[in-house]
Amino acid sequence: MTVQPNPDSDPITEPRADASSRYFNRELSWLAFNRRVLEEACNTAHPLLERLRFLSISGSNLDEFFMTRVAGLIGQQIQGIAQRSPDGRTPKQQLAAIVEAGDALVDSQQGVWRDLVTALDAQGIRIVDGDRMPPDVASWLATYFREQLFPILTPQALDPAHPFPFIPNGGLSVIFDLVRLSDREPIRELVLLPSGVSRFVRVPGDEPHFLTIEEVIKRFSHQLFPGYEVKASAAFRILRDSDIELEEEAEDLFLYFRSAIKRRRRGRVIRLEMENGIVPDLEQVLKEELGGAQALLTETGGFLGIGDLAQLVEVERPDLRFPPYSARFPERIREFGGDCFAAIRAKDIIVHHPYESFDVVLEFLKQAAADPDVVAIKQTLYRAGKQSAVINALIAAAEAGKSVTAVVELKARFDEEQNLLWASALERAGVQVVYGFIDWKTHAKISMVVRREGAGFRSYCHFGTGNYHPVTARIYTDLSFFTADPRLGRDAAAVFNYVTGYVEPDSLELLSISPRGLRRRLMQLIDGEIAHALAGRPAAIWAKMNSLVDPAIIEKLYEASNAGVEIDLIVRGICCLRPGVPEMSARIRVRSIVGRFLEHSRIWAFADGEDLPNDGAKLFLSSADWMPRNFDRRVEFMLPVLNETVHDQVLDQVMVANLLDSEQSWELQPDGSYVRVDPGAKPFNLHRYFMTNPSLSGRGAASGRRGSVPTLSLTRRRRPIG
Template structure:
């Protein structure tokens, strides 16, 4: 692109700063009075965990470029140094805000009977019990280490917390410096028995009972600190043994260079100097806080048994369509395509599909991609059972699923031992597509059943991520799925796909062509409309095409939970583009794209797609992804007229992106409040209610008229 940095800065938001803005929205949910107290604390802890990962991966990457003196501009025209400076400024503002929110929640928790005790509040019987607990349960695990010429500064692992002490021996006034690493096996908080609930952080206990660790010494100064290290994994394309390479890379990650050093605000100048010297402070980003180190660790407090302070439990329902066929997934899918809306509809249907495939003597082959299976073995066990039953089972295990590499290696080993053909796909591309394929013998011929997901085969995240599962026996899709698997396992490029588009081959071009079609409709005087829901929009070429569409008269509505580098609502550039972000009880994760096809949206004529991809360069160029058209009328209506319309209607959990980059929370107007999560939790939805609709109330009809002229608060 020929634009100067100044020009591009007017057309795009910075990717990293947009991510920080997203994490601020997550954190602001911790201040939302509509959420129960411990759920607010959960949002705060999530913002802390997100923050850590951002530094370990994104900031680490920029610092790596800086060390290598890479001279490159971001799409918005910033140098690496400028981006790091801007990140440091915004990150400190966000970190300070997190501490303020924690102080507010902590005070409210105390009023509700859950107290986090500071060192000054440990007294009386409480102190007596904690001291005993420290002696018996914590003291044996700790290993103080002197810091002197004979004892070099120890290695502090990634996300490791420690306390450093300056001491003086009473007998001869000899000074000594000691460091105590808090083992990851220790829980961050200790709960004092009884009611009301009282918690003490382990680092607070370590300071309070330091005399037990250092008898005969007085404490002159002490400070807790924490480090974040470069956690990205780089794999050389010429790696001969991918598994061995990844095992080595995971070990190296634990020892990556320090990216961020977090210290207590009250740290003494002497202790601060030694930490900076020993932990690469000249290169690392430094921060001091007067509050709690490791905001993500607050998640453990959410486990307190106080249902009155949490969301009411929600039980996902099993699709009635499958029940109507006696629980036979294959019969239900054979009758008609099925879409399942997680988490409102149970992920158990996916497990049931795989379980039935494993047990069915007529099933001859199963092929499955595994990106993030997590630590839940349900999917793995189904594949193992199928292999042990003599079926041909292929599992494409993605080793490059960030922070799940080790778990995926573990599953790959277990699968191979059971006789599953395990394939690791491409070295330089991630296999991010979520596809399952079952070949079944029926009446002397073979029929292929497929499952495509916008999310992972992960039973835990399926309870909190909103995703779509699509089941079909369409032979065209089955043939396409077979080609995709052959592409990943044998590098056999698809000759011609009938319905699907895949990256890195055809997805970007197919998407561009769909946008061009809308531009042509608008220029011909017909309605031009695009609705797209995904996690992030970063790709500059797609953004430019959307700007072109806006200029041609196409109405564009984008629902982007996370990063957005497009500037909406800029006169002469993006007048007709609107961007909203939804952050609420569930994490919006599904990728759904709709194009008006000359009729506007929503309509039966619209072209509708689901996908595993966000609109980012990595998804188009460095990952295997799918884009699948929804052709079945029932499923088309369910996804377009329910899921997408509900997302556009939501005004309780939505933020509108302004042309200047601010996100403003929407406020319900005269049309009333609409919460899409509550709507799908309380109304029948999707997956072909079938005969159930005859005896139960119908799905309430949604209308976009209520969303005209939305209001926002600044």
């Protein structure tokens, strides 16, 4: 079925003549974010292995960027699409800038790695040079190679009778130039490193010493190629186009994605990374066989595949990692004997992850599955992880005879394969599995439980800013909102009907959703602040999100700034808005927070005629970032926070703490650079604050005691208008 055109589509379609002075480029802004992640690897306030973790994250982030965003631009260039980005650049111009900034970032990663190698060595964690090794270790390594590696390695000759083999995405390989000793005949061989084998080999000893697997293969190449002399060798790695383009005529999404995932593994080579110092002959053959006309080629002067360094982070040195943190279970649930439904029925609850345990979400679903009075469960699933208690709860509910509906989003990038597996498991258990719209992703995180109570039914809902993923819930900061408000129950039911049956809601009582009006509602809220400013009343906007890209929203924020609205934005990643420019964005401030946890929640506050924070401020939670895709091509929600306690926690605690943070924050400058916030005489770390201070909502009755939670205060001086 074809859905109706979106009446809320972005009204800005063509770049303005002055676009480059009004917007930052999306892709370059993302690279700037990943540089901030890399900077945390240099932050000596972090334990050493956590610094290594940040380095590995920056590497895996960059890989995904090339496999998706850069692949898309290369695809546009191949197809001759000259559509300009909002900042006025063609795909070719963007690619040129990306290559320059990306190569500089890779160089920085290698420099950080060299520094960390020295620091790790000082702690007894060593990356061993295979040529300088004690005899006993060398003997052990020879045995390891012979018994563990040799049986799974398959050298492949490269000659007219043996064409260059397929290299999988992310695959690391070693190419050899050999000479046969018997007749000096040259031969070229390729060894693909098995994907299931660890990148690092730990050698025996009291202290953790490692060799890379490619180093081991090179060291024992004489055993792989007996009777041959190695003239040259080099490791290399490729990244392929990993985006899945959805064809409108796809009638069966399940079958389409199952085949599309197989095609992705063989996608166009986007980036070829070669070991530094590779001899010209080997470099030439790799370029001819793998490079192609569009592939981006680079020599890496250090470690190939920075993301693989995550394997070293788990070495047995807890003194070099963050102290373990155990999330709290919300006291309000405990006050009702652990009965989630009784606690939610009494009062709306907000749970702040990862400081408060994701177990409360799992318990909500488990109790629903086991409760004989529960008749129906409806659940959206965007990313659920590989070991998902959420899936198990839904299966248990279906097997108990309840009506269970699961909206499984097959288009969740890099989770498509896992979601296909979950969909099959759910269907086998009797769950009604729905894949939603062909053109749009269902990104809203909603769970709805319908329970028989008395002579009727009551709906209990969970709305989340993050995924139903128990692993990321331990490292992403997100909000879980539980409610039995019948208005939100009716709205949630309407959203599910929209996704499962394409039944467009006539009207919603409290929720706003995309792609049916969310951008328009935001515009109205910003217009409200503009009206307050023009009338001489206090006017302010606080907004927290992951990315800010949408040109229409950016232009409206510029208008608000010029009208006198004070705007504070917390944008962790991409930000295309240019702040602090006179006569355009002088009243807009943007900061990015990068620290122990990944800031992921979306919170928006509008002052409504008084200084923020205030009890009457219009406050919203959402699953959406301010990007065209979230407004135009995804099903998202925006939920007003009406409960006083929840309102206080989210606005006066969460938002104020984000604005107060001075240890993990960066400020975006008008020229696009980011500058660390000066921690000052009294540094404040929002992650540490919430790790040590329970939330208002989660504390239950304890929150009423004076001084139970330290008060946060933020003073903003309003600038005169004009």
